[in-house]
Amino acid sequence: MTITEENYLKTIYKLAEAEPGQDVSTNRIAAALATRAASVTDMLRRLAEKELLAYEKYRGVRLTPEGQRLALLTIRKHRLWEVFLVQQLGFNWDEVHEVAEELEHVQSPLLMQRLDAFLNFPTLDPHGDPIPAEDGAMRRPAHRLLADLPVGGRGTLAAVRDTSAPFLQYLDKVGLPLGAQVQVLSRVPFDNSLELCINADATVLISAEVGRNLFLATE
Ligand SMILES: [Zn+2]
Structure with missing residues (x-):
């Protein structure tokens, strides 16, 4: 396995995980890897020859059990x-x-x-x-999106959906690390931003977009 092949399998696995039950289209793979659809097609043929995925030209791809095993190994x-x-x-x-x-x-x-x-x-x-x-x-633990919680709802910040550095730095800045106890104090009707109480102490206002990128473990 080359590094590129491993990255393809991992990317396809994650795209399939985001939309379960659907074949992953060439265009989505190209977008995720920031490369041209033509080069994606070449690589998909190669991986299909190795029986790591099933590829149908106009439907997209699906990993075989062996392709899935290798993708999970890289993720591990x-x-x-x-x-x-x-x-x-x-x-x-x-x-x-x-x-x-x-x-x-x-x-x-x-x-x-x-x-x-x-x-x-x-x-x-x-x-x-x-x-x-x-x-x-x-x-995968059963978590709830913070954005879906009702006012008064509470839980422990357990995972982030967006793992980009700017988002994580933002969470550091407002004091929202994993493990923080979060309660929704109010929701602004205008834009669905959320007022939160953190660790029964600090209050912070977050945007709806931030709320859609945080997972809580709730009781
Ligand atoms: Zn990572």
């Missing part, structure tokens, strides 16, 4: 490295994604087994995303 490596960077090397959560994009392609099952054990078998990455097990099993 990525997320374990992110935990390592934050917990052991003192990286902030907005600094780890780009580095992990490179580390995820290191080919050493033994290294990953030892890293996993060294970190004491974590199940979540620093953004609250689940880490697939070695056999590809992955349990």
